[in-house]
Amino acid sequence: MRIESAKDTLLLLLKSLPMGCYFNIYGFGSNFESFYPQSVEYNQKTMDQALKRVKKMKADMGGTEILEPLKHIYSQPCYPDHPRQLFIFTDGEVENTKEVLDLVKHHAHSHRCFSFGIGEGASTALITGMAREGSGHAQFITGTDRMQPKVMQSLRFALQLAVDNISVDWTLPDGITVDTLSPQINVLFQGQRSLIYAQLKGESSGGSEGTVTVKYSLKDQPVTNQLHFCLKPSEETGLAVHRLAARTLIRSLEQEERSGDAYFESRIVELSVQAGVSSVHTAFIAVNKDSRQIVEGPLLQRRVQTYDVYQQRALLGLQLGCSVVNAVRSHDGIDEQSFHCSKMLGSFSKKAIKAAPDPQKDPLLQLVSLQKASGCWELDATLADVFGKTEDELTNQKPAQVDGSVWATLLALIWLYGCKIEQQVEWQFVAMKAASWIGSQKVGDLSQCLCVGNVLLGSQVTKETLGI
Structure with a gap:
């Protein structure tokens, strides 16, 4: 199921890429292989070639060895004005996490890394570490989570301009000092929040308000965000925020421990015991409240009937x-x-x-699979089947003097906005390409085409909604 979901996700990713970019796909396990010797320009030919190979992919490459394919990727030169965006999917863990994270950090100047942990067995340290060191974003797909929405959210982040020169400054009354507990922020994305934990110390006889200021550059333009806060909180929050701050500091120290310094281990243990937050060196144990003895015992085997x-x-x-x-x-x-x-x-x-019966093809993925790299669809029976219509029904309703591909693409957009609006995060880039392609064509009375298309598909989508 995981490899099938990954294949559907790759289909969405490939169809969502903008014209003019370059791409490559690697499969890795005990060894690795790439679709192309080096990244190729995204067009109809290369997209079709990649999709054929994606369909043949199987979970048959053995264990998780990610260091060598990463080295191979980083050995490839970057194209000018095309910053590298690395998407990594894995459902396992590795024995050389430190080496992997050090490698990602070493190349952070030339790429951003977006990592995805699939299933309960994915290594949290590996997934979050690669995203952090690569100035990207981490996602976890567990249980009944759908992979596609989370991946497309990361694609939205990847297509954003990078934020540079991030700084955090504190303005506090005399007598108050600050220790920042969170790691330095090295990436910001629109629509995503960043949490900063800090410990304020001392006593002030003056003001009761502080200020924290975040500064960064976007497209060489300086941006400033400022937050005022009260030094005397009105509510009693207990130790919840303190424990969250301790957990953040412990995770930071665990990353620093990769250097092999024994100081970090003792500091991690000290913080973990003080705050009651687990770490790589500590664990919770059960204690009998009456006898004050640790509860111990062997592993028990559970027998399950197999009717x-x-x-x-x-x-x-x-x-x-x-x-x-x-x-x-x-x-x-x-x-x-x-x-x-x-x-x-x-x-x-x-x-x-x-x-098990053959799974029914998702109509959304079926529609996406039919889109051309340029963003258009062709008017044929396969597309009509997605709409629950025949090819003749689509053709007979086509307004005169309107090209078949324009009509097919307009119907696809109407169907997406009219029938799949709840999954918009998955097809937003597909729709943007389609709207852009229609805008580049010579279309007569677009309003009339839209009216006929709405009647045909039973929708009420406006031209403004489609972004045309």
């Missing part, structure tokens, strides 16, 4: 069962019980897959 009527639950139960058996007996090798469990898991997996 056919509970096929899907049994499959999950067997997976968990195998994990427990192998974890408890890892020193003795795989015994007969765990081997029998593995054989049962294999048979249930095959049976479940064989019985």
Whole structure:
């Protein structure tokens, strides 16, 4: 399911890229491979070639080895006036997190890194670390989360201009000092908030108000944002904010610890115990309130009945069962019980897959897959099928003197805004390309075309909504 979702996401990404950019796609596991020897210009030919390879992608490349493909990517020269935007998807963790993050940081001057952790097994340190060191943004896709909206949000960030020269200044009354606990801000995106934790110390006999000022440059223009705050909060917040601040400082120290300095470990442990916040060197344990003794005990194996009527639950139960058996007996090798469990898991997996019906194609992805790199659609039966119409119905309603591709593209836009507005974050760039393409064509009475299209698709979309 993860690789299928990743393939659908790559389809959306490829269709959403602007004309004139360059792109490449890498698959990595125990080894790696790239679609092209180096990044190629985005056009109809290269997009079609990439989509054919995306359809053939499988989760068959072994473990997660990300350092070597990153080195290969960074060895490729950047195109002038085309800053590199790196999107990384992984559902695992690596043993050399420090080396990976150091490499990303070393090349942060030439690229931004947007990372995506898929599933519960993705390494938080790796995903957040790559985004932080690469001045990008991190996303996690777990449970029933849809990957596409989160990826398209990051694409929106990636297409924004970079913010430079970020600084944070504090203005406080005499007698008050400030210790900033958060890492230095090195990236800001429109529509995203950044949290800054700071510890104020001392006592003031004067003013009761402070000011924090954030300055940065955007397109070589200076920007200033200022916030005034009261030094005497009216509400009792307990220690919630203190713990959040301690957690932020601990995470920063954990990153600094990559240098191997023993000081950081002792400081992390001290903060963790004081604030009651877990870290890489501490953990919560259970204590019996009556006896004040630590609750200890061996791992317990849970047996799950595997009736056919509970096929899907049994499959999950067997997976968990195998994990427990192998974890408890890892020193003795795989015994007969765990081997029998593995054989049962294999048979249930095959049976479940064989019985599962073919997933129905998402109409939105079907529509997106038909769009050309330039942003237009062609008037054909496949497009009509997305709308629940026949090709003749679309053709017969086409206003005279209107090109077929213009008519098809206009209908696609009407359908997106009329039927899929709740998923706009996923198709916003697809629609922008389409509207831009229509604007470049010679269209007679666009209002009449829009009126006929609304009647045909049962919508009430205006020209202003479409952005044409």
